[in-house]
Amino acid sequence: MSKKIYLYGNWKMNMTAAETRKFFDEFAGCYEPFKNDSGLEVGVFSPFTSLWALAEGAKKCGVVFGAQNVYYEAKGAFTGEVSIPMLKEIGVDHVIIGHSERRHIFGESDELIAKKVKALLDAGITPVFCYGETLEERESGNTFKVMERQIKSAIAGLTPEEVAKIIYAYEPVWAIGTGKSATSEQAQEVCEWSRKLIGDPKVVILYGGSVKGSNAKELLSMKDIDGALVGGASLKPGSFLEIYSEFKK
Numbered sequence: 001m002s003k004k005i006y007l008y009g010n011w012k013m014n015m016t017a018a019e020t021r022k023f024f025d026e027f028a029g030c031y032e033p034f035k036n037d038s039g040l041e042v043g044v045f046s047p048f049t050s051l052w053a054l055a056e057g058a059k060k061c062g063v064v065f066g067a068q069n070v071y072y073e074a075k076g077a078f079t080g081e082v083s084i085p086m087l088k089e090i091g092v093d094h095v096i097i098g099h100s101e102r103r104h105i106f107g108e109s110d111e112l113i114a115k116k117v118k119a120l121l122d123a124g125i126t127p128v129f130c131y132g133e134t135l136e137e138r139e140s141g142n143t144f145k146v147m148e149r150q151i152k153s154a155i156a157g158l159t160p161e162e163v164a165k166i167i168y169a170y171e172p173v174w175a176i177g178t179g180k181s182a183t184s185e186q187a188q189e190v191c192e193w194s195r196k197l198i199g200d201p202k203v204v205i206l207y208g209g210s211v212k213g214s215n216a217k218e219l220l221s222m223k224d225i226d227g228a229l230v231g232g233a234s235l236k237p238g239s240f241l242e243i244y245s246e247f248k249k
């Protein structure tokens with residue numbers, strides 16, 4: 001298996017700055033055997049308040065790091081928001097956009113998400129764009145309809161070069177934090193379909209939703225799955241990197 005694997009950890013609202021430093025103290029040792037493996041790209045996405053600590057740890061280990069959200073305006077009267085220049089100052093070059101928790105808990109619309117994707121691309125930052133259906137949408141046979149709306153809205157008006165720069169993450173809402181991952185066939189079906197819809201065979205597409213060591217090999221071996229966006233299992237260096245070692249077995 002020669003494809004490159006993207007192993008990205010979304011810490012969600014976990015990990016203070018002190019906990020982030022502690023994570024990297026341990027991660028540095030665990031990551032040593034993988035450091036020169038060109039088949040693996042690790043990324044970690046922390047809350048805003050831990051980004052400086054994350055930057056320090058991630059740079060030392062040579063892994064990608066980023067934020068979990070951003071606002072599309074550069075500055076101004078937007079109480080509580082964080083801008084792209086603020087993230088750039090920390091050295092952030094990847095940002096998760098459109099995570100289902102942003103869509104469903106905080107009411108982010110396709111329009112808002114599309115503006116964020118465009119603003120990031122304009123700033124030379126890689127958006128990690130998330131999309132996926134709820135259980136209700138899947139059970140009512142609307143999975144592909146919903147995702148088509150989500151994806152088309154995010155890439156509308158972008159050039160093919162811009163579309164190619166986005167990292168896509170299929171995250172079925174019913175598989176997130178539930179311990180119940182999509183089957184590898186379900187995930188492959190959607191990722192293959194997404195690649196065709198996006199219209200670029202080379203785009204990077206991750207799967208997210210209860211990925212852990214025990215299901216890593218099955219999921220990551222699928223042809224159209226380029227890696228994983230990991231929540232719970234990314235909070236400990238051991239369980240996070242185990243996903244890659246299990247894939248390689």
Ligand code: 13P
Pocket residue numbers: 010099171175176177178179208209210211229230231232233
């Ligand atoms: P879990 O791995 O905890 O299911 O979370 C997935 C996720 O939402 C990553 O963005």
